[in-house]
Amino acid sequence: MSQAQALVSPAGFNVQALRSSCSTCSMHQLCLPMGLGESEMHKLDQIIGRRRKVPKDTLLYRMDDTFTNLYAIRLGHFKTYQVSQSGEQQITGFQMAGELLGMDAISTDQHHCDAMALEDSEVCEIPFARLEELFGTIPTLLHHFHRMMSQEITREQNVMLLLGNMSADQRFAAFLVNLSSRYAARGYSSSTFQLRMSREEIGNYLGLTIESISRLLSRLKKQGLLRVANREIELLDPVRLKAMAAGTEVCD
Amino acid sequence: MSQAQALVSPAGFNVQALRSSCSTCSMHQLCLPMGLGESEMHKLDQIIGRRRKVPKDTLLYRMDDTFTNLYAIRLGHFKTYQVSQSGEQQITGFQMAGELLGMDAISTDQHHCDAMALEDSEVCEIPFARLEELFGTIPTLLHHFHRMMSQEITREQNVMLLLGNMSADQRFAAFLVNLSSRYAARGYSSSTFQLRMSREEIGNYLGLTIESISRLLSRLKKQGLLRVANREIELLDPVRLKAMAAGTEVCD
DNA sequence: CGTTCTTTTGATGATGCTCAACTGGGGTGG
């Protein structure tokens, strides 16, 4: 029975339906199997474990858990955060469909952060040991995996730049522009989208307080750069917003 | 002619002498060849290009350079920094012997930052394409490479934590403690070492100004936590310093 | 031994934080 059939099985719920299949996944051009041929993608499918649902506010993994799987986000949004020695949490990233979770755990075989679903989500479990075996036979896969790890490194460097020497205005504008482009890459609107995270979470990520985020939103709204209704956001002037992130446009 | 012979060749300067050899390198237990056997290390030696000298204040590579090599630091210290759109630079890391430079460039085949020597240094050029070929035959090497990339990711996450919600005191203490442990791992004193970077560079890295760093140094000196003479540093009370980094000990 | 660059120290000020009160939307129970 093919997986496509399984997915429409009249039985409704079906264990087979929970098996992941890269070829039928809308994210496969952004995710690990990018650039693979049919047969290679099939090999990858073989090692990918179950598809796992992660309800909102639930942990996918937790700091110090032993590392066995990477997770590809199939659906939904996550946040990853570290907890400092003094108990403060620092959000290190917001991840969306097509992105890979858990790469920071390879170095010590222990996860270095918590990963929590911001909404009901689904991930594909990828046993890392078996993935490494596959690398030997599919160089394309290996190369793309390296690109994804490298991309994570540069993403974090950009956040360091943001936290290290950008003003509150710039940080927030950069944050919105970043979200916008990631939604665009997924075929969604680059101008209208829902924030999946609270103001507090945005503030934490950007090294600011919830009050600052709230004020920032109000000001950008007043300046006609945004339309805001709760977590629904519309970017009215992406060009000026980018200029603001770059520090060209001063927000007054 | 063996490489060991080449190194002591009476001819003095000698092209062979500039060939790298992992087995004779004091850093090989920290660096890429960690855990490799004799023959595997030899294979790695085969692909490693020349050993390259990088004089102080010289760029090893520059942002937007096309990526062909990773670099293993054999000797010396480097800084990597990004330049923001507004022209500000943000130092993203200080690297020392045994560490790998250039991993952020894999994702786009272009370097994403500048790498500059903080003192006269030497690196081993590692052609990445050939390294990837080797991965197919030496799984241990591949696995360790993944660990090194992953380690870079967690390192950066720690910096995000530092920049995102630590006070100036905590940042600076964490910085010193980090240097200390890295020197310890290399067999140097964990309490006495030379800062290879200027106060300005420290400040830039930590998201602070040079004046703040200077004041911080003066205060820690007055409190008896440090001895400072120019760039020579002695940590007099590592325990309290760690407590300060953790936010337990308040610096008054 | 002068020149230049880095560092130190002091005085002042702005950005973003803290604390506090208020608003509004969504869910729940009467």
Next chain:
DNA sequence: CCACCCCAGTTGAGCATCATCAAAAGAACG
């Protein structure tokens, strides 16, 4: 269906931390 509550978010006032500006002192270099 409405009233109420609760939580997330908003707004305001005052304040702290760290930045900025300025000047002097000290190291490094030729």
